[in-house]
Amino acid sequence: MLEKDIKKILISEEEIQSKTLELGKILADEYKDKNPLLLGILRGSVPFLAELVKRMDIPLEMDFMTVSSYHGGTESSGEVKLLLDVATPVTGREIIIVEDIIDTGRTLKYLKELLEHRGATVKIVTLLDKPEGRVVEIDADYTGFTIPNEFVVGFGLDFDNHYRNLPYVGVLKEEVYSKQKNSY
Ligand SMILES: O=P(O)(O)OC[C@H]1O[C@H](OP(=O)(O)OP(=O)(O)O)[C@H](O)[C@@H]1O
Numbered sequence: 001m002l003e004k005d006i007k008k009i010l011i012s013e014e015e016i017q018s019k020t021l022e023l024g025k026i027l028a029d030e031y032k033d034k035n036p037l038l039l040g041i042l043r044g045s046v047p048f049l050a051e052l053v054k055r056m057d058i059p060l061e062m063d064f065m066t067v068s069s070y071h072g073g074t075e076s077s078g079e080v081k082l083l084l085d086v087a088t089p090v091t092g093r094e095i096i097i098v099e100d101i102i103d104t105g106r107t108l109k110y111l112k113e114l115l116e117h118r119g120a121t122v123k124i125v126t127l128l129d130k131p132e133g134r135v136v137e138i139d140a141d142y143t144g145f146t147i148p149n150e151f152v153v154g155f156g157l158d159f160d161n162h163y164r165n166l167p168y169v170g171v172l173k174e175e176v177y178s179k180q181k182n183s184y
């Protein structure tokens with residue numbers, strides 16, 4: 001049903017699964033004695049975080065923050081807003097920020113600086129990196145896939161808060177962008 005709106009699949013479900021397994025093993029090895037705090041950035045990181053933690057057989061904690069800079073469309077507003085802060089105290093913690101995508105880099109730069117300012121040690125794992133979108137300097141420590149400069153949906157990534165539940169990452173057909181909000 002949702003697939004009718006997809007022009008092409010960029011990364012298949014199988015590719016995501018095997019990459020997540022690989023990243024989970026690397027992170028588990030790196031953080032085995034550190035009780036890391038995996039910090040999912042709502043809402044897009046949820047499917048990736050859920051998949052990743054299943055592959056990390058070590059003591060760890062999970063928490064969430066909500067920030068937003070995209071307001072329903074495909075263009076960053078340029079302003080990152082903190083909508084929900086992390087509940088766990090972060091001073092002295094080893095944090096792994098879990099993201100679905102780095103595009104302009106604004107979201108992750110904001111978050112990394114905020115958490116470091118609070119006294120945490122911060123690394124970033126992202127499912128996707130779109131280096132051509134970058135407007136500020138920031139890199140992930142662990143990346144699943146590097147993708148071209150196209151707006152993608154699926155596996156957590158939305159357009160107009162839809163398509164997050166696709167099990168793969170893909171690109172929408174052009175006509176979907178002009179769809180009425182009440183036509184879903
Ligand atoms: O590198 P940037 O250009 O800052 O873009 C990356 C951010 O954009 C998306 O979040 P969004 O603000 O759309 O919120 P969402 O996770 O609820 O979709 C995505 O989940 C990242 O957090």
Ligand SMILES: Nc1nc2[nH]cnc2c(=O)[nH]1
Pocket residue numbers: 070101102103104150151152153157158159
């Ligand atoms: N859904 C979606 N959200 C984004 N946020 C930043 N880049 C993207 C993108 O390509 N797709």
